[in-house]
Amino acid sequence: MPRSLPETDVVIVGMGAAGGVAALPLTNAGLKVVGLEAGGWLNPRDFAPDELRNNDRNWPQTIQKAASEAPTVRANPSETAVQGGHPMMNAVGGTSMHYWAQSWRLNPWDFKVVSSTLARYGRGRIPEDSTVEDWPISYEDLEPFYDKVEYTVGVSGRAGNVQGVINSAGNIFEGQRRREYPMQPLRSSPFTDLMSSAAAKMDWHPFQGPAAITTEVYDGRPPCQYHGFCNKGGCHIQAKSSTAFSTIPKAIDTGNLDIVTFARVTEIRTDVSGKVTGVEYLKGNEIFFQPAQVVLIASYAYENVRLLLLSKSSAFPNGLANNSDQVGKHYMSHHQGSPVAALFPEDLHNWYGLPAQGVALDDWADDNFDHSGLEFIGGANLWVHTDRKPIGAAKMDTFGEAPSWGKDWKAFIARNADRSNTSYIQKTTLPYLNNYLDLDPSVKDSIGLPVTRITARYRENELRIADFAQDKMEEWYRAAGATHVLRFGLGNAMGATTHAYGGTRMGDSPDTNVADRWGFCHEAPNLGILGASLMGTSGSRNPTLTVQALAWRTAEHLVSNWRSRTA
Amino acid sequence: MKNPNKNNPPQPFPADPSRRTLLKGAGLAGAVAVSASSAGVVVATESQSLGNNSAPALEALETLTAAEAEVLEAICDCLIPSDESGPGAKEARAAHYIDRSLASHNRDSRAHYLQSLTALNEQSQKNYGATFENVARDKQVTLIEALQNDQIPGCLPSSRGFFALVRDHTIDGTFCDPYYGGNRDFIGWDMLQYPGIRLSASETDVKQGSALSPNHQSAYDNATYTKMAANTTKGQGGSRNA
Ligand SMILES: Cc1cc2nc3c(=O)[nH]c(=O)nc-3n(C[C@H](O)[C@H](O)[C@H](O)COP(=O)(O)OP(=O)(O)OC[C@H]3O[C@@H](n4cnc5c(N)ncnc54)[C@H](O)[C@@H]3O)c2cc1C
Secondary structure (H helix, E strand, O other): OOEEOOOEEEEEEOOOOOHHHHHHHHHHOOOOEEEEOOOEOOOHHHOOOOHHHHHHOOHHHHOOHHHHOOOEEEOOOOOOOEEOOOOOOOEOOHHHOOOOOEOOOOOHHHHOHHHHHHHHHOHHHOOOOEOOOOOOOOHHHHHHHHHHHHHHHHOEOOOOEEOOEEOOOOOOOOOOEOOOOOEOOOOOOHHHHHHHHHHHHOOOOOEEOOEOEOOOOEOOEOOOOOOOOOOOOOOOOOOEOOOOOOHHHHHHHOOOEEEEOOOEEEEEEEOOOOOEEEEEEEEOOEEEEEEEEEEEEOOOHHHHHHHHHHOOOOOOOOOOOOOOOOOOOOOEEOEOOOOEEEEOOOOOOOOOOOOOOEEEEOOOOOOOOOOOOOOOOOOEEEEEEOOOOHHHHHOOOOOOOOOOOHHHHHHHHHHHOOOEEEOEEEEOOOOEOOOEEEEEEEEEOOOOOEEEEEEOEOOHHHHHHHHHHHHHHHHHHHHOOOOEEEEOOOOOEOOOOOOEEOOOOEOOOOOOOOEOOOOEEOOOOOEEEOOHHHOOOOOOOOOHHHHHHHHHHHHHHHHHOHHHHHO | OOOOOOOOOOOOOOOOHHHHHHHHHHOOHHHHHEOOOOOOOEOHHHHHHHOOOOOOOOOOOOOOOHHHHHHHHHHHHHHOOOEOOEOOOOOOOHHHHHHHHOOOOOHHHHHHHHHHHHHHHHHHHHHHOOOHHHOOHHHHHHHHHHHHOOOOOOOOOOHHHHHHHHHHHHHHHHHOOHHHOOOHHHHHHHHOOOOOOOOOOOHHHHHHHHHOOOOOOOHHHOHHHOOOOOOOOOOOOOOOOO
8 A cells, every 4th residue: 555645736747847847836826846756866976077978878867767668669550669768867857957958939830830831831731641730829828938938947049039120140030039038149169150151141041049058147057168068968067957957946945845856656546536636656665645636747758648548547447638549649759860961171169069059040940931842841940069079079970981990090080070060950740640659568667567659650741851951951061161961861760759749739629639728638637747748749949948838837827727727 | 270199199198097096095106296286187207107108007807808808909909000190999998998898888798799709719710820819910900891791700799780889889998088997098089189078168269179288187087076066956855855
């Protein structure tokens, strides 16, 4: 029998990027919140600038619970899924500890893919087997929450559209925002200057990307020192605005947040009427039951879905909030692959750069260009950044100019260590029938529970975007003086990803969506969901700021609708 | 301005932190030469006395047998050879790194090394009548080409698969933080003109890039990462934290 604990107002499962944000508006409003977190606290000693440990050995994730529950992957329903890796962190702050910290808003188009496409190009342009819907909310609905998160967490950048006033130093394609970013963007570098001027010469619109990284003393935290070990590394001076350094300490200060570390939630409980009553968790060898009036799950897409499917009861025989068979559906792994790499004739000066210090192009993203003559909808954000480290440099492709070992190889890498660059291209990805998450029938985690199974592959729309985006990227690199350009494969199976979307989609219709427009389950009104599992489209840029804006919005909704949500 | 090290072998520089500590602790004759004021900075006298050419001290074999280690040394030397441009994987002690890693992070690869090094040796015996490390360089190169082209029988996971593995680990051992037992004397980082880890990099540092003079520091020369740093996470607010 689990040990029953005193009831609390709200339980949040997972104190990561999403849960760590939601805790603040809730505790500010006086609600008592228990944060159950599978990992522990990290401190600066954990954040060594050590490429081997962070990037080759994936230290932040190899010792984690997530590693034992890595999803299995297959492209098609007829195949047996194989277990891969799991990129996410278990710690207070979650993956916001070791993420790159690019901090994007979605484009207004991303919220209205169906209606905009119908209006501009006609029904035929939406892939037949896609299950895409318009979001139940618009960019304008989310804008106030984007703003709150940018200012509370601490995001640096340059606005391209403040209340309709366009600034070409920022992203001219972005949706209208109420005000400028709280901090200047990360500084430019010789390489970003080179790429920016090449793009500008082609009349494209380059800009420095937004980052949840300080560029001045912000909220008591020092500015970024550009040591450049953000990729899978935490920040020892807290310049990266992880929730562990921003919203979580503030929520703790209210006296209303109690974080339980190394608490692994295994089930969400419901009563006979289908009302959620609390969660069960394992800590050490003991099982606890934490009763709560409201449960918010914020354990990342794969675990959000798994927890629902594992929580079976008489009211929900197929898993919690799954009586319409929508849990796990509309899954998308963001198409982040198929990069382009380039070799330049001169050093690029990237030894001290970071993945969020770069130049973006949105000219070919979303619906920012005319697709009339094209066979796809959506597009790609093109991103080049300054991060360069020695092992990565030594493992670079030799662009057909040298063998892969021996004297000539050695000479090649010695000459070109700081002369190659690989772009990061994020592409609109749509949901489809037969791309879904469920429980694996045979693979179990370390405590014997089935892991999540991914069944998904990219379709024509994604592959055409990839091909198109590679053309543009190649053009951009060549314009900047690259002598060699390499294009990688377009992609097929969707492996486990750092940008997992869908599975508990948000929408007005309970027949096709798990969550309502506020992020609460249609079938279980006191169960809320935080994370990109709510999102019905991927957009062509990283999810976290959107995830955090949605989390803040869900939390505020709960505060002002406490009575009806807990009735 | 270019890095003065670009075309020269790196200066002798005993940088293995474990060795420095040992020198200090044991009060060896050369220990006066170790600067205690600034971690990672070692004055010249010690460098001269110990020099790059003296056999690297204090390398235990943690997993490999002596015979296996000999073959591995020779493979590393072929993959990233020492030449007129400077020292290579052998001098950087990539084999030492690999031996250590097979006891820890890479322990799942232990069987691959055992089986494949033996297979390579047997092929060498068969073709040239001597073990791999005892045949001439051109023959070693031919054998590694065969390994890469999937032509050495008996390797694990396969001839080509073992080639990829040992290449990967040799690179790791040559270019990793010296803490792990490779990249000795910062040979790997100097080879790439990587000027080293800098906790703070100014715009001027960035502009200089590879022309900056290398600082030859391990991440673990910084106290932040080696001893319990002051806990800056506020309050750790929870009643049930471990
Ligand atoms: C290397 C890397 C780089 C990235 N770069 C970017 C970027 O530049 N920009 C961007 O927008 N996004 C980036 N991402 C993605 C970003 O990290 C995620 O979008 C974001 O962290 C998702 O927030 P989340 O709260 O859903 O999940 P997380 O932040 O992962 O938090 C989930 C938390 O739940 C906990 N948890 C899980 N299961 C349980 C359980 N059963 N019980 C209790 N607790 C549990 C976990 O321990 C974790 O702390 C990156 C990710 C990685 C790995």
